[in-house]
Amino acid sequence: MEAQTNKAFRRISHETLNEQVYQEIRRVIMAGLLQPGSVVTIRGLAAQLGTSTMPVRDALRRLLAERILVMDGPRRYRLRVLSRGEFEEILCLRLSLEGELTELATLCAAQQDIETLNQIQRRFESSLKSGDNFLEANQDFHFALYALAQRPITLSLVRSLWMQVGPLLNHYRMQQGGELAVEHHRAVLAALKKRNAPAARAAIAADLNDAARVILDELPAGADDPLQ
Amino acid sequence: MEAQTNKAFRRISHETLNEQVYQEIRRVIMAGLLQPGSVVTIRGLAAQLGTSTMPVRDALRRLLAERILVMDGPRRYRLRVLSRGEFEEILCLRLSLEGELTELATLCAAQQDIETLNQIQRRFESSLKSGDNFLEANQDFHFALYALAQRPITLSLVRSLWMQVGPLLNHYRMQQGGELAVEHHRAVLAALKKRNAPAARAAIAADLNDAARVILDELPAGADDPLQ
DNA sequence: CGCCGGAATCTGTGATCACATATGTCAACG
DNA sequence: CGTTGACATATGTGATCACAGATTCCGGCG
Numbered sequence: 001m002e003a004q005t006n007k008a009f010r011r012i013s014h015e016t017l018n019e020q021v022y023q024e025i026r027r028v029i030m031a032g033l034l035q036p037g038s039v040v041t042i043r044g045l046a047a048q049l050g051t052s053t054m055p056v057r058d059a060l061r062r063l064l065a066e067r068i069l070v071m072d073g074p075r076r077y078r079l080r081v082l083s084r085g086e087f088e089e090i091l092c093l094r095l096s097l098e099g100e101l102t103e104l105a106t107l108c109a110a111q112q113d114i115e116t117l118n119q120i121q122r123r124f125e126s127s128l129k130s131g132d133n134f135l136e137a138n139q140d141f142h143f144a145l146y147a148l149a150q151r152p153i154t155l156s157l158v159r160s161l162w163m164q165v166g167p168l169l170n171h172y173r174m175q176q177g178g179e180l181a182v183e184h185h186r187a188v189l190a191a192l193k194k195r196n197a198p199a200a201r202a203a204i205a206a207d208l209n210d211a212a213r214v215i216l217d218e219l220p221a222g223a224d225d226p227l228q
Numbered sequence: 229m230e231a232q233t234n235k236a237f238r239r240i241s242h243e244t245l246n247e248q249v250y251q252e253i254r255r256v257i258m259a260g261l262l263q264p265g266s267v268v269t270i271r272g273l274a275a276q277l278g279t280s281t282m283p284v285r286d287a288l289r290r291l292l293a294e295r296i297l298v299m300d301g302p303r304r305y306r307l308r309v310l311s312r313g314e315f316e317e318i319l320c321l322r323l324s325l326e327g328e329l330t331e332l333a334t335l336c337a338a339q340q341d342i343e344t345l346n347q348i349q350r351r352f353e354s355s356l357k358s359g360d361n362f363l364e365a366n367q368d369f370h371f372a373l374y375a376l377a378q379r380p381i382t383l384s385l386v387r388s389l390w391m392q393v394g395p396l397l398n399h400y401r402m403q404q405g406g407e408l409a410v411e412h413h414r415a416v417l418a419a420l421k422k423r424n425a426p427a428a429r430a431a432i433a434a435d436l437n438d439a440a441r442v443i444l445d446e447l448p449a450g451a452d453d454p455l456q
Numbered sequence: 457c458g459c460c461g462g463a464a465t466c467t468g469t470g471a472t473c474a475c476a477t478a479t480g481t482c483a484a485c486g
Numbered sequence: 487c488g489t490t491g492a493c494a495t496a497t498g499t500g501a502t503c504a505c506a507g508a509t510t511c512c513g514g515c516g
Binding site: 014041042043053057074075076077 | 467468
């Protein structure tokens with residue numbers, strides 16, 4: 001019944017064109033290369049990606065469902081602009097959800113897991129010194145930590161919230177914000193070793209609060225982005 | 229510049245076929261008419277709905293992004309089956325998020341809002357006696373309450389969680405569950421009048437816990453649904 | 457100069473088709 | 487009887503096209 005389970009072969013990943021297009025569009029958005037409020041068109045993206053309109057349609061609809069895009073007007077896709085109030089609400093949610101995941105992770109973490117996190121943290125610090133895309137390593141640290149909690153649904157909610165603030169995080173590069181994160185991450189690791197769940201939660205909360213403060217300070221004072 | 233602002237006219241809603249198809253498929257799923265684990269096909273749904281395959285494709289991809297559907301296998305849409313652990317995790321999240329919204333709603337509620345909630349509650353109780361689709365009125369009560377908190381992002385997360393448990397809620401009809409909800413809702417309304425936020429949260433928590441208990445008791449004891 | 461109107465263009469939507477491939481059926485062979 | 491192989495069917499994906507309607511631009515009128 002069971003086919004030959006030869007370890008020599010690895011599964012062929014038949015990734016659809018749709019998925020590739022979605023990943024690429026999302027990458028560009030999350031990298032902050034498109035300003036919030038920008039209008040995106042199906043044919044325009046299809047031309048830049050070198051595909052037909054069809055995979056782009058599907059990708060945009062998916063981004064719409066994920067609230068990365070909004071439709072204002074009958075046939076108009078636009079990058080969502082996060083108001084100051086919405087940003088603060090997301091921060092509040094993240095403090096609650098990610099704090100809970102951190103506490104659970106502290107209780108579940110094996111020695112092996114802590115070592116893996118240490119490794120990611122070293123990569124984060126080195127990418128911070130070399131000066132490029134430390135935000136990706138930062139995200140890796142957080143989600144590797146949260147994954148330990150074994151809460152797939154909560155994790156998906158947190159991922160959704162990160163995606164919604166992603167464009168802002170990357171647009172305002174938070175130049176000096178990364179330095180603060182180093183200490184907070186180290187505090188998390190120290191708390192993990194001691195199995196001190198409240199301390200780990202507090203360190204993550206401080207990390208999120210500091211990052212949010214950097215964004216909020218650079219954000220235009222008024223309500224939403226003026227959008228042209 | 230401003231067109232004639234005549235109150236006599238109301239906006240024409242140009243609802244796309246896509247949206248109608250999505251709403252109809254979701255209605256059928258949420259009504260429990262399709263068992264979790266069922267396979268759905270684009271052409272099959274298109275034939276039953278009397279449309280082309282295109283709007284159905286978009287609707288299925290949206291339901292996929294909303295985690296109502298899953299793809300197992302390269303070209304296979306399937307209704308997601310919620311494991312017991314996932315259901316309990318969602319319950320935990322709902323207790324936290326909906327509890328928070330309830331507390332905030334208690335502090336924000338105007339007299340007018342409480343009266344509206346009373347009205348919805350009367351409709352809920354009458355639909356419970358007449359015996360049909362009281363779940364819809366129940367949902368109206370909860371979301372009318374939560375909307376008072378003025379937390380759009382949190383509300384969207386809660387709506388997502390409701391959609392994920394919807395098929396189970398409606399599949400196991402929770403015959404006697406509705407009776408318990410009446411008292412809990414009344415307790416919420418009483419707490420609202422007295423501006424007692426913790427009491428309101430406790431009443432909502434009791435409501436969610438009782439409903440979940442009914443589902444968990446009827447759920448097959450093991451892990452997931454056996455799915456044919 | 458300002459406002460209205462019509463043509464041209466652009467855009468998302470929906471339909472139809474071609475294609476690769478997964479699935480199911482069934483006969484032939486061991 | 488169980489397994490294998492080929493053939494037939496079904497399905498999602500991606501491409502292309504037609505269409506309605508929104509937007510833009512420009513000319514003409516007041």
